Amino acid sequence: MIQIETVLHILKNDANYREISDNGRYIYDCHKVTFTKLSYDSRDVDAETLFFVKGASFKAEFLNQAIEKGLTWYIAEQDYQVGIPVILVNDIKQAMSLLAMAFYDHPERKLQLLGFTGTKGKTTAAYFAYNILKQSHRPAMLSTMNTTLDGEHFFKSTLTTPESLDLFKMMAEAVENGMTHLIMEVSSQAYLVKRVYGLTFDVGVFLNISPDHIGPIEHPTFEDYFYHKRLLLENSQSVVVNSAMDHFELVKEQVATRPHDFYSGDSENLIIKSSAFTFETTGKLAEHYDIQLIGHFNQENAMAAGLACLRLGASPEDIQKGIAQTSVPGRMEVLTQANQAKVFVDYAHNGDSLTKLLDVVSHHQTGKIILILGAPGNKGESRRADFGQVINQYPELDVILTADDPNFEEPQAIADEIASHINRPVDKIIDRELAIKEAMQRTETAKDAVIIAGKGADAYQIVKGERSPYPGDLAVAQSFL
Incomplete structure (x- = not known):
């Protein structure tokens, strides 16, 4: 519940408020106006809803339909002249975040907040942190893969970082469920469109940076992408940073005045010995660790999570147990075929993560490697x-290009575009299930491997804006074993 005076006070203090426009029909006594619901969906309103107009394609007819359902007030960046009062603001997304905090009674103050950003590894690091913190605490988690607000029930996320109205509602539910911590993946988009505006994290973790999410509807340049990534550090009380990441010196200078830990590179927190399923470290985390996820980068993700959780009250024993228990749906999941060849299912979805995946697999599998790969439509x-x-x-890699969330583009055209950048012939099997079947049939010995990259645990294909049924890469591969 929130009163109109509180709404106006918050907006005016943030210099976001412009005016109330009543279209000549202002009949309300502001002192009696109370809102019991917030919404940005015009289909989900009633007489006590404060409605937010967002999106470039929003139409006045949506407001008229909402008014028929009883809507009496809305907030927008323009006056749609629909006969009810509008609170005009300069930035609707900023207003949404600030008012959601107040409406849900500032749940962010009742949880310890841990945010992960980086081009890759956010989900894996979040899972490590969740498993570490659950040893002695009650963490909730918002990740690209799954969300849990009570530690028992998990549901599929729709955005890496939810819209602010949804985010603070989820936080409030986590508080109500008795959660003590919240682990979040924080995307660059979350700062670009102000989903986390005004939010301060107890610990912010920067895993790595490489060009990604650059395009017409995302970031115009790498510099813009990197800037929005770094906003997590500006909005965290303490930080953990990978000292081996590109552009580290810039980030190091940025965090010099706040509590911080560096890992990897030339820091004191180093991996000094490792094998496929164990590693040892120096520094604050000096210990021997068992780990289910192969690859040096997963060991580094575990270190990042461990250092962050240490600042949030986890013990060294919690960190050891949590790392050993962590597995991630769609991240380096491994199957063994009847001929003993391996099948790796992994979310690797950009150039840098694909390189790391290929390096790890080729280190362990020295025979024929068949890569199944696509790229999403209308993004990245x-x-x-x-x-x-x-x-x-x-050059020895056997490649099959296939569909991966083509959306409004033709998957064949996407495959052709990828192929145009490859200096040798590759196969194109657009049906992803057939591509997986063909790849698995090409293996012969225990040294061979199939890599199914991109979708991870996603059990759908995005086609023309809709999620179409798809069993998921792991399920498809299992069906061909």
């Missing part, structure tokens, strides 16, 4: 050239 278009450049560095 720069990845297509990146994939081609990565594949060119592995």
Whole structure:
């Protein structure tokens, strides 16, 4: 519940408020106006809803339909002249975040907040942190893969970082469920469109940076992408940073005045000995660790989570147990075929993560490697050239290009574009299930491997804006064992 005076006070203090426009029909006594619901969906309103107009394609007819359901007030960046009062603001997304905090009684103050950002590894690091903190605490988690607000029930996320109205509602539910911590993946988009505006994290973790999410509807340049990534550090009380990441010196200078830990590179927190399923470290985390996820980058993700959780009250024993228990749906999941060849299912979805995945698999599997790969439609278009450049560095790699969330683009055209950046012939099997079947049939010995990259645990294909049924890469591969 929130009163109109509180709404106006918050907006005016943030210099976001412009005016109330009543269209000549202002008949309300502001002192009696109370809202019991917030919404940005015009289909989900009633007489006590404060409605937020967001989106470039929003139409006045949506407001008229909402008024028929009883809507009496709305907030927008323009006056739609629909006969009810509008609170005009300069930035609707900023207003949404600030008012959601107040409406849900500031749940962010009742949880210890841990945020992960980076081009890759956010989900894996979040899972490590969740398993570490659950040893002695009650963490909730918002991740690309799954969300839990009570530690028992998990549901599929729709956005890496939810819209602010949804985010603070989820936080309030976590508080009501007795959760003590909240682990979040914080995307660059979350700062670009102000989903986390005004939010301060107890610990912010920067895992890595490489060009991604650059395109017409995302970030215009790498510099813009990197800037929005770094906003997590500006809005965290303490930080953990990978000292081996690109552009580290800039980040190091940025965090110099706040409590911080560096890991990897030339920091004191180093991995000094490792094998496929164990590693040892120096520094604050000096210990021997068992780990289910192969690859040096997963060991680094575990270190990042461990250092962050240490600042949030986890013990060294909690960190050891949590790392050992962590597995992540769609991240380096491994199957063994009847001929003993391996099948790896992994979410690797950009050039950098694909390189790391290929390096790890080729280290363990020295025979024939068949890669199944696609690229999503209408987003991250720069990845297509990146994939081609990565594949060119592995001349022995057998490649099958296929569909991966083509959305409003033709999957064949996407495959053709990726192929145009590859300096040798590759196969194109657009039906993803058939591509997986074909790849698995090409293996012969225990040294061979199939890599199914991109979708991870996603049990759908995005086609023309809708989620179409798809069993998921792991389920498909299992069906062909």
